[in-house]
Amino acid sequence: xxxxxxxxxxxxxxxxxxxxxxxxxxxxxxxxxxxxxxxxxxxxxxxxxxxxxxxxxxxxxxxxxxxxxxxxxxxxxxxxxxxxxxxxxxxxxxxxxxxxxxxxxxxxxxxxxxxxxxxxxxxxxxxxxxxxxxxxx
Numbered sequence: 001x002x003x004x005x006x007x008x009x010x011x012x013x014x015x016x017x018x019x020x021x022x023x024x025x026x027x028x029x030x031x032x033x034x035x036x037x038x039x040x041x042x043x044x045x046x047x048x049x050x051x052x053x054x055x056x057x058x059x060x061x062x063x064x065x066x067x068x069x070x071x072x073x074x075x076x077x078x079x080x081x082x083x084x085x086x087x088x089x090x091x092x093x094x095x096x097x098x099x100x101x102x103x104x105x106x107x108x109x110x111x112x113x114x115x116x117x118x119x120x121x122x123x124x125x126x127x128x129x130x131x132x133x134x135x136x137x
Contacts, residue, residue, distance in 0.1 A: 003085055013084040017113060020120055021092055024111075025077065031070030037062045041114070041121040048125040051107075072100055075107075088115035099135065106130040 020039075027035035037058070040046050044057035048064075055061050075098040084090040090113040098105045112124040 001086070007086045009084055010087070013087055013090065014082060016120065017082045017084060017090045017092060020113070021080070021082065024122075029073045029075065031068070031073055033062075033065045036065050039122055040125075041116070041123045043123075046121075046123055048127075050127050051129050072098075074098065078106075089113070090120075102135045104133040104135055106133070 023035065024039055026032070027039070040048070040058060040061050042058045044059075046056075046058050046061060048055045048061055050064070053064060055064055075096045077094050077096050079095040081093045082090060091110065092113060093110045094108070096107050096109065098107070107127060107129040110126045111122045113120050114123050115121075
């Protein structure tokens, strides 16, 4: 399948992804494990590279989510970019900040979304942090 310029960022596809991402963010900061797990592709081919972990397959992703502490997860999204390709493929990237104990942590997140018969799912994700900045009172 070849993509043409008119296949990139179709308004109706962008609207779907823009509606989905806030659900993911809300589930993330409230540690809604069931929603987070459901938003990933239920496949051994799904993957997520986190700050300290490499997760392969939906079983590892679910185990990580269930074991992760559910506190201090609030963050501020500083920049959000969504790009779609055709009707069934999209990329969501963002920059975020989190303040904890007089320190500012900045990070980046990227997700690849694919539309399956059961709806949009994240098939690949990556999270990384930038150097921590000390906040002076």
